[in-house]
Amino acid sequence: MNLKKIAVLTSGGDAPGMNACIRAVVKASLHFELECIGIYDGFQGLIDRKSCVLDYAVVNNVIQRGGTILGTARSQEFRTTEGRQKAISYLKELQVDGLIVIGGDGSFTGAKILGDEYDLPIIGIPGTIDNDIYGTDHTIGYDTALNTVVDAVDKIRDTASSHHRVFFVEVMGRDSGFIALNAAIASGAESVLIPEELTDIPKLAESIKTQNKGKRGSIIIIAEGDDAGDAVTIMNKVKPYLPDYDLRCTILGHIQRGGNPSAYDRIIATRMGAKAVELLREGMTDKMIGMQGDLIVISSIEDGIKKESSPDLSKLELLAQLRTKK
Amino acid sequence: MNLKKIAVLTSGGDAPGMNACIRAVVKASLHFELECIGIYDGFQGLIDRKSCVLDYAVVNNVIQRGGTILGTARSQEFRTTEGRQKAISYLKELQVDGLIVIGGDGSFTGAKILGDEYDLPIIGIPGTIDNDIYGTDHTIGYDTALNTVVDAVDKIRDTASSHHRVFFVEVMGRDSGFIALNAAIASGAESVLIPEELTDIPKLAESIKTQNKGKRGSIIIIAEGDDAGDAVTIMNKVKPYLPDYDLRCTILGHIQRGGNPSAYDRIIATRMGAKAVELLREGMTDKMIGMQGDLIVISSIEDGIKKESSPDLSKLELLAQLRTKK
Amino acid sequence: MNLKKIAVLTSGGDAPGMNACIRAVVKASLHFELECIGIYDGFQGLIDRKSCVLDYAVVNNVIQRGGTILGTARSQEFRTTEGRQKAISYLKELQVDGLIVIGGDGSFTGAKILGDEYDLPIIGIPGTIDNDIYGTDHTIGYDTALNTVVDAVDKIRDTASSHHRVFFVEVMGRDSGFIALNAAIASGAESVLIPEELTDIPKLAESIKTQNKGKRGSIIIIAEGDDAGDAVTIMNKVKPYLPDYDLRCTILGHIQRGGNPSAYDRIIATRMGAKAVELLREGMTDKMIGMQGDLIVISSIEDGIKKESSPDLSKLELLAQLRTKK
Amino acid sequence: MNLKKIAVLTSGGDAPGMNACIRAVVKASLHFELECIGIYDGFQGLIDRKSCVLDYAVVNNVIQRGGTILGTARSQEFRTTEGRQKAISYLKELQVDGLIVIGGDGSFTGAKILGDEYDLPIIGIPGTIDNDIYGTDHTIGYDTALNTVVDAVDKIRDTASSHHRVFFVEVMGRDSGFIALNAAIASGAESVLIPEELTDIPKLAESIKTQNKGKRGSIIIIAEGDDAGDAVTIMNKVKPYLPDYDLRCTILGHIQRGGNPSAYDRIIATRMGAKAVELLREGMTDKMIGMQGDLIVISSIEDGIKKESSPDLSKLELLAQLRTKK
Incomplete structure (x- = not known):
């Protein structure tokens, strides 16, 4: 096949670095004299027939901006055969010879089904703050989210210390504990609760007691997917064990999704974006790009999903x- | 009276810049060859007899740190005559000739009663992120909190734009709308709800509709003290008017209290701290220090309270x- | 006169918050159904006939961006009568009824001469990081630059302390010491040299010796316009007095001009921009807008210049x- | 041997994350009931007999602080046999059973010689912003420095765009181009000059011309060790080829060494610190700890040096x- 025109979309939750990745896709495409089409709002944009031509001007000065200039969405309609038929019909009309999908495993599933129903080369790039994708050490957005969380916990530590409070800080990560566990190490948190480990409330309470001796305040990081419930629930379960403690709860929420991407996220996003164009030029399909240390690695998109x-x-x-031992 | 020894405490909610203020109190005291005592945990520390000698080493490298190295608390016991008698007895024992109280209006009330019951020169320095104190344009911590909020809203804007969402962002401020109103201007928010203005839900819904045309997402800033309820409540009241909109809510929470103080907060904290020592040296009492523009002003602590x-x-x-007009 | 169309330009050195100001000018203009024209690259753009229509889309999402979307320049040609004739001819052609100039005192001088030679209402808004304009407590960009400097000095303090070094840090400010003096207070610098005070090298050396006792490193802030020369020159003058000290020099440079504007800069920029449109609507001319504390004040542009x-x-x-006394 | 007491020191240039590493060494030591001694100011502190006992209180709240609480230095005296004899004599007196050295390859060389002359188990942890150490993907401090550089270049980009200027930005890295090359990718720089590639001035000038078409300003990142000289020299060499361009130079300097460590640097610092204690407990010596992706790896300290x-x-x-092609 002679590759002339490719399309790119971002899908699922937005993640910092998606714009850096789009920019690299566009610039690498133009370098190799390919046309590059941007699809708006993920797979829904294919159904709604919303796209634009991406050139140098569009991606100028976006490398440092959070979010995604293409928009993103979670499309219910795309889960139906009718929805996907509309999408395929639009792709045909656009005459694109390859599709790059930046998103999480849900987005890869969508991409895979599309590739199965319509014979179009597809490359997946892992973009999600949750870092929960097989085949890559790190996903685009994870490093930025981790830094945002750690920065927020540093701030909460100031007030926890000043008031001798125990803070339960809920962080994102869906079903996985990547953000929580690594933020706990980086922020010097006294405890962490993650979905991958069964939460033991009495043990947690005991640990808070020990940790708090001689200390001015404690931080407990809680992954949103923890088995014992959300941060408020967990705090209320702990309360009876610690009647004399000033317990507080804070849910970091959507600040974790935004912000200027970190240097690392911009670098992997840029490298992956250019690599995706290269893979399409080499005639590959159904591949996912990942990082292993400082190396780019290629795996099947199916592995990324399953x-x-x-x-x-x-x-x-x-x-x-690292816990204080008394 | 011959001023030889002064004490300083931080009280109420902690605010970034309190450490810069303590540092200035200590350094100005030592410059004028006064002893300086730090009381831990606000007025409660007077009751619990917890204090330390403050010297250059203690305040070295704290100008840039959030929170308060002295700790702070809201003391119930100090509201009783018995509690205050213990506090006064400790102050007598310490032989301090003047007391500097850094905090909000509640702390000033405590200081005033103490000064009435025990003849001790007292100077109040406004330290609270809420900025709700008469007699000063700005309180210590407000500028930092405002920047933290604006930075957070910038991040939320990224994800709001990417997903075409309407975000209801709840910010601190107790009964006042300083943070909310000014953060709304600084972040380009589409709407703001503050306690000082009656909230009109249908009008808000209408405004969201108008603002959202051609835009990718909106931000509504909500002061925690708003008359229509908290952010979740307000979002739920708006929902029936906007069935097709993707409405989200985020409560910024305690990150607003912490963090390295801004340049402005460090400057006013430093100036106010040194000024407080000067006022005590001049034999003043029951005064509150404030900023009017770039000028330091002095008012009665009673005004600050009432x-x-x-x-x-x-x-x-x-x-x-500034709203988009369509 | 019936005001229908206004123009806005940014001139002189760029300053963070200029975009927030342009945005407010545009939005307030559209609110009052005025057309708004943006002139590119300051007065030079009038000569080169470079302009654009400013609407909601152009100023969407620029409130948080540093620099100026209109560009800026220092124009030699505009200093000539011929240059200004070209500018006036373009203004006539554009049929603008008023001009808003965002810049420093040099830009105000240009605006004033233009207003004298061509009868056009002109409003000046002080935008410069140097804060050296009469008639306002603060200029747009100053607060951001101050925070950038303080943040940089915090970083340098880390390495100064670790290595027991004395750092000479040169900051911007042209002929004035606003940034240097206030950054010195905010960063806890051991000394500061500003153009407004004669520098005494032996005294500085003596002070460094005293300050450094028991301390791990010192910071000397130097305004670029200091009478004793630039930071390298000053360091070399101090060296003979302190042969055993590890002296280092760093020039902060252009990072001081950029970056996302602080909350304060966005707020005053927004308020001043809207106010400028109001003044033009009220038929005023040759005025400069300023801040006194939290109040907007109006003065003659001539005062701002002279x-x-x-x-x-x-x-x-x-x-x-605040210096350590030993 | 029965491990009872270990010592830790930081040496060479300071790097953000060194404190997080010291903290982990201390906490892991105490966890395993080992005494932990901190040596001040690197190897010079061994000669000067300056040390302290490290306990929980000392490392409380240091994880987020730049620099090193132990101080660091480059010691000439330690390069002499006499100097090292003093150091060894102090180590004997302290009765330490193992030494952890956090620093760059120069520090590892010192550690190795010490270990050869005095039979003491030694573990090296790579701490330097330059990332130029064999046996690890990343050194402690590199990620933070990279983010500091990218953040600074973002700011410079604002002013470069506003003024249509070409900026030559010099960054650290000693003889290696890690920081420069990766910062160039992350900041979207138009060109980069590194020691590992011969600089071709006419080609650089040509590239600036091409890149600048239709763009508002360019950024050229220059590694301090580049073969064509420092940033000022290179700018002056380029100038004759680009007489009509507004060329500017800025040297980022020592801000690159300081600042709160990034999440990543805190994590690897913490992991490496705890691992070093583990290796000493296992009786190992002359090892260096490194990261390969997310895995900790062990190599000989000799490899790290040679x-x-x-x-x-x-x-x-x-x-x-990624360059714009015209």
Whole structure:
């Protein structure tokens, strides 16, 4: 096949660095004299026939901006055969020879089904703050989100110390504990609760007591997907064990999704974007791009969808070693 | 009276810049060869007899740190005559000739009663993120909190734009709308709800509709003290008017209290701290220090307690002018 | 006169908050159904006939961006009668009924001459990081630049402390010491050199010696316009007095001009921009807008040009009080 | 041998994250009931007999602070046999059973010689912003420095765009181009000059011309060790080729060494610190700890000293692909 025109879309939750990735896709495409089409609002944009031509001007000065200039959405309609038929019909009309999908595993599933129903080369780039994708050490947006969380916890630590309070801080991550576990290490949190480990409330309460001796305040990081419930629920479960403690709860919320991407996220986003164009030029399809250390690695998009990724649980032992022992 | 020894405490909610203020109190005291005692945990520390000698080493490298190295608390016991007798007895024992109280109007009330019951020169320095104190344009911590809020809203804007969402962002401020109103201007928010203005839900819904045309997402800033309820309540009241909109809510919470103080907060904190020592040296009492523009002003601490301060409501008209008109 | 169309330009050095100001000018203009024209690259753009129509889309999402979307320049040609004739001819052609100039005193001089030679209502808005304009407590960009400097000095303090070094840090400010003096207070610098005070090298050396006792590193802030020369020159003059010290020099440079504007800069920029449109609507001309505390004030643009503004030198005494005394 | 007491020191240039690493060494030591001694000011502190006992209180609240609480220095005296004899004599007196050295390759060389002359188990942890150490993907401090550089270049981009200027930005990295090359990718710089590639001035000038078409300003990142000289020299060499361009130069300087460490630097610092204690407990010596992706790896300290590490030069091709093509 002679590659002449490619399309790119962002899908699922937005993540900082998506714009840096779009920029790299566009610039690498133009470098190799390919036309580059941007699809608005993820797969829904294919159904709604919303797209634009991407050129140098559009991606000028976006490398440092959070969010995605193409917009993103979670499309129910695309889960139906009718929806996808509309999408395929629009892709045909656009005459694109390849599609780059930047998003999480849900987006990869959509891409895979599309590729199965319409013979179009598809490359997936992992973009999600949750870092829960097999085949890559890090997803685009994760490093920025982690820094946002750690920066927020530093601020909360100021007030926790000043008031001798115990803060339960809920962070994002869907079903996985990547953000929570690593933010706990980076912020020097006294405890962390993640979905990958069963939460033991009495033990948590005991640990808070021990940790708090001689200290001015404690931080407990809670992954939103924890088995014991959300941060408020967990705080209320702990309360009876610690009647004399000033317990507080804060849910970091959507600030974790935005912000200027970190240097690392911009670098991997840029590298992955250019690589995706290269893979399409080489005639590949159904591949996912990932990072292993400083190396770019290629795996099947199917692995990205089906295989699980989970954080290194030996970090829980590390945290245990770092606890104040009295 | 011959001033030889002074004490300083921080009280009420902690605010960024309190440490810069303590540092200035200590350094100015030592410059004039006064001893300086730090009381821990606000007025409660007087009751619990917790204090330390403050010297250069203690305040080295704290100008840039959030929170308060002295700790702070809201003391119930100090509201009783017995509690205050313990506090006075400790002050006598410490032989301090003057007391500097850094905090909000509640703290000033405590200081005033103490000064009435025990003849001790007292100077109040306004330290609270809420900016709700009469007699000063700005309180210590307000500028930092405002920047933290604006930075957070910038991040939320990224994701609001990417997903075409309407975000209801709840910010601090207790009964006053300073943070909310000024953050709304600084972040380009589409609407703001503050306690000083009656909230009109149908009008808000209408405005969201108008603003959202051709735009990718809207931000509504909500002061925690708004008459229509908290952000979740307000969002739920708006929902029936906007069934097709993707409405989201986020409560910024305690990140607003912490963080490295801004340049402005460090400057006014430093100036006020040194000024407080000067006022004690001049034999003044029951005074509150404030800023008017770039000038330091002195008022009675009673004014700081009794008179109201509220944001400039003409800024609501300004916001109306800035709205997209369709 | 019936005001229908206004123009806005940014001139001189760029300053963070200029975009927030342009945005407010545009939005307030459209609110009052005025057309708004943007002139590119300051007065040079009038000569080169470069302009654009400013509407909601252009100023969407620029409130938080540093620099100026209109560009800026220092125009030699505009200093000639021929140059200005070209500019006037273009203004006539554009049929604008008023001009808003955002810039420093040099830009105001240009605006004033233009207003004298061509009968056009002109309003000046002080936009410069240097804060050296009479008639306003603060200029747009100053607060952001101050925060950038303080943040940089915090970083340099880390390495100064770790290595026991004395750092000479040169900051911007042209002929004035606003940034240097206030950054010195906010960063806890050991000394500051500003153009408004004669520099005494032996005294500086002596002070460094005293300050450094028991401390791990010192910071000397130097205004670029200091009478004793630039930071390298000053360091070399100090060196013979302190042969055993590890002296280092760093020039902060152009990072001081950029960056996302602070909350304060966005607020005053927004207020001033809307006010400028109001003044034109009221038929005023040759006025400059300023801030006094939290109040907007109006003065003649001539005062802004001719009268001097200088920092509060009592802050030097404050710094002296804050020095470690041994 | 029965491990009872260990010592830790930081050496060479300071790097953000060193404190997080010291904290982990201390906490892991105490967890395993080992005494932990901190040596001040690197190897010089061994000669000067300056040390302290490290306990929980000392490392409380330091994880987020730049610099090193132990101080660091480059010691000439330690390069002499006499100097090292003093150091060894102090180590004997302290009765430490193992030494952890956090620093760059120069520090590792010192550690190795010490370990050869005095039979003491030694573990090296790579701490330097330059990232130029074999055996690890990343050194402690590199990620923070990279983010500081990228943040600064974002700011400079604002003013470069506003004034249509070409900025030559010099960054740290000693003899290696890690920071420059990766910062160039992350900041969307138009060109980069690194020591690992011969600089071709006419080609650079040509590229600036091409890049600048239709763009508002360009950024050229220059590694301090580049073969064509420092940023000022290079700018002056380019000038004759581009007489009509507004060329500017800025040297980022020491801000690159300081600042709160990034999440990533805190995590690897913490992991490496705890690992170093583990290795000493296992009886290992002359090892260096490194990161490969998310995995901790162990190599001989000799490799860290003798083998070279250089950035992935295929990133230069990536940058070429990202250039605007006209």
